[in-house]
Amino acid sequence: MTRSDWGDWLVRDVEETDPEGVSIWYLGCNGFILKGTGGTTIYIDPYVGLGDPPRTVRMIPVPFDPDDVEEADAVLVTHEHTDHVHGPSQAPILANTGATLYAPDDSVAVAREEEAWTDEWAVTDDQLTEVTEGDTIEVGEFTIHVEQASDPDATHPVSYVFEHEAGTFFHGGDTKPCEEFERIGDEYAIDLAALAFGTVGQILDKRTREPKRTRWYNDENQLIECAAALECERLLPSHWDMWKGLTADPTALHHHAQSFEYPQRLEIVEIGDRTDL
Template identity: 65%
Template sequence: MTTSDWGDWLPREIAAADPDGVAVWYLGCNGFVLKGSEGTTLFVDPYLGTGDPPRTVRMIPVPFDPADVDDADAVLATHEHSDHVHGESQAPILERTGAPFVAPDASMAAAREEQAWADRWAIDDEQFREVEEGDVLEIGEFTVHVVEVNDPDAEHPVGYVFEHDAGSVFHPGDSRPAEWFTALGRSSTSISASSPSGPQG
């Protein structure tokens, strides 16, 4: 972990945003924040580390300190790799907001056993919510569908389709193309997401 060059700018911008439909912020690596028009805020694969060369090299600045996040309705992980399940990035958000950590079994094992989040941060057992393909979750204004993806490098990867009145967002983690994505795309409506940029100056 390193100090963010942006300070607490991004968490404040997300908290203040009032999107008409769904706003999406890119965090680097495969991390995103989604916020709906009713205020539901979801963090997907947020990774705020500097990387683990040569496997992972961070190419953009660390966008925020997780301790500066005051509002989160869930933190979701697509698979167990360290740039998707990372205690220093995600556990402080769970501790501060009480949000659930939503992830498949291998990701859950990485968080609970290998990284021992509950021993290092004040996180309740109820905050760990294990999911598998076919599960459907209601998180605030979003209906979240857990779907199959094609990531042969992961032990148990999943993707998420975030369904909203404004449309749908698909996050496949580190998936490669898959023939079933065509049917998945046809069953979901695309969303025109506003993507606020980084700090100006």
């Protein structure tokens, strides 16, 4: 695990911010921090690892050191892949703050069994909580609904809908278009949706280490298909910045979105940027 390229300014910025509604910081990859007006702070899929070079090569800075995090109420994980559930990135946050990890079963199994968080860090077993589709979690001022996701590369992916008096945020993890999204779009008034976007590239096969044509994230048309089904006001493309060979240009999405009613606006952010509900 490397040290942060940015020191501790990002986590200190989060701690010192008093949002009028909900502030959302993009951590690169598919990581986010949500902070509400009452101070509730939630990390989603935070990852500060370096990947597995030369197979997966990190293309962006490491924006914070998890040991510097002093305020967090929960860490949410969408699925079991390393860049979404990762002990060195997340266990120190739980150890420092007493926050609870909420994750689907296969992701909790990574924490409990494969990475032994309770042995390697000062994390207790009751901080690791399984969730599944249909569950509702109350964390401070946020009501969080666990919803469906469609990621054929994951064993049990979920998405999350965060409801707050200031608005509603959807985090899809690495989901691609999903039959349930029209229902989700009808059920919730989604103000902002974060969805994974990237290109198809040649990535070394995990077993053979030979180059293999790889699609891990939505292309332009799939991303707009998701956003249109969710009827989100604003679309925030994520994950496009992370892995060498799979990076993409999110500004190209303007052309793909312009003839659709939703999304009504693209929210293009870079690592470390903040947006608000």
